[in-house]
Amino acid sequence: MRDTTYAIIGGSSGIGLALATALVERGDRVVIGGRSTERLDAAVRQLGDGAIGRPVDTTDRASVAGFFAGTEGLSGLFISAASYRTGAFRDGDPETSEALFAAKFWSQYWTLFAALRHLRGDAGIVLMSGAASARPIGAPAYAACNAAVEGLTRGLAIELAPIRVNCLSPGTTDSELWRSRPNEQRETAYDHWRRLCVVQRPAHVEEQAHAALFLLDNGNMTGSTLFCDGGYTFA
Numbered sequence: 001m002r003d004t005t006y007a008i009i010g011g012s013s014g015i016g017l018a019l020a021t022a023l024v025e026r027g028d029r030v031v032i033g034g035r036s037t038e039r040l041d042a043a044v045r046q047l048g049d050g051a052i053g054r055p056v057d058t059t060d061r062a063s064v065a066g067f068f069a070g071t072e073g074l075s076g077l078f079i080s081a082a083s084y085r086t087g088a089f090r091d092g093d094p095e096t097s098e099a100l101f102a103a104k105f106w107s108q109y110w111t112l113f114a115a116l117r118h119l120r121g122d123a124g125i126v127l128m129s130g131a132a133s134a135r136p137i138g139a140p141a142y143a144a145c146n147a148a149v150e151g152l153t154r155g156l157a158i159e160l161a162p163i164r165v166n167c168l169s170p171g172t173t174d175s176e177l178w179r180s181r182p183n184e185q186r187e188t189a190y191d192h193w194r195r196l197c198v199v200q201r202p203a204h205v206e207e208q209a210h211a212a213l214f215l216l217d218n219g220n221m222t223g224s225t226l227f228c229d230g231g232y233t234f235a
Contacts, residue, residue, distance in 0.1 A: 004075040005074055006020075006023055006028060007067075007077045008020050008033065008077075010033070011053075012042070014177060015128075015175065015212065017043055018208070019213060020051060021047065022210070024050040024051060028075075030052070031054060031074075032051060032052070037053075037055050058111050064111050075120055075123055075124070076216045077126070082128075085099070086141070088139065097141040112125060112165075124164045124166070126216055127153055127165070127166070128149070128169075129146040129147070129168070129225065130170060131170065133149075134147075150167050153166060153224075158223070165222060166224050167215075174190075174204055174205070190202055193232075202230075203229070211228040
């Protein structure tokens with residue numbers, strides 16, 4: 001096993017778990033975080049001896065600080081966990097505007113802040129936005145939030161150098177999140193996505209994880225946003 005440890009927020013399912021799997025399989029260690037201790041325990045059993053699971057609520061700064069406590073020399077950090085609602089501007093609903101930013105923007109901001117002193121000087125950071133930043137189709141606060149994460153990425157890449165900071169911007173991805181929704185709702189969304197993107201299908205979580213791994217590893221990438229969206233943003 002290599003002397004490299006990565007922290008993955010949202011590592012108990014979806015893209016985070018797929019990334020953790022890829023890292024462990026190549027000999028790295030991972031510390032994965034999530035809200036559900038049951039899911040964390042299941043993920044650690046799946047990943048094996050190279051993984052540690054710790055509960056974390058990314059909207060609670062004390063919880064985030066506790067997640068990183070005692071963990072030093074991290075080679076990288078990936079943040080994918082977020083739970084939020086989207087909605088129309090005309091609804092005037094704080095849950096789909098202000099609370100959305102709290103869940104997706106500020107949670108990543110303060111998670112990286114808490115992680116900073118636990119990172120190696122050459123660490124790689126990957127934040128997560130979404131393709132709506134470049135091609136919104138409604139839910140303007142959601143588009144703005146994703147764009148804000150990408151702007152934060154560029155600013156942090158300058159201030160934190162030589163630590164590298166990049167952003168993964170996925171499109172619709174066939175993950176546990178979508179599979180837990182009613183079949184009709186999921187298939188309607190997938191059919192809509194097929195018409196909007198060039199590859200005419202949702203991404204697989206392994207494809208998103210591969211993109212995140214590239215951003216973690218490539219020493220010449222910083223301040224960039226990688227759109228793993230099947231060509232949605234230019235179609």
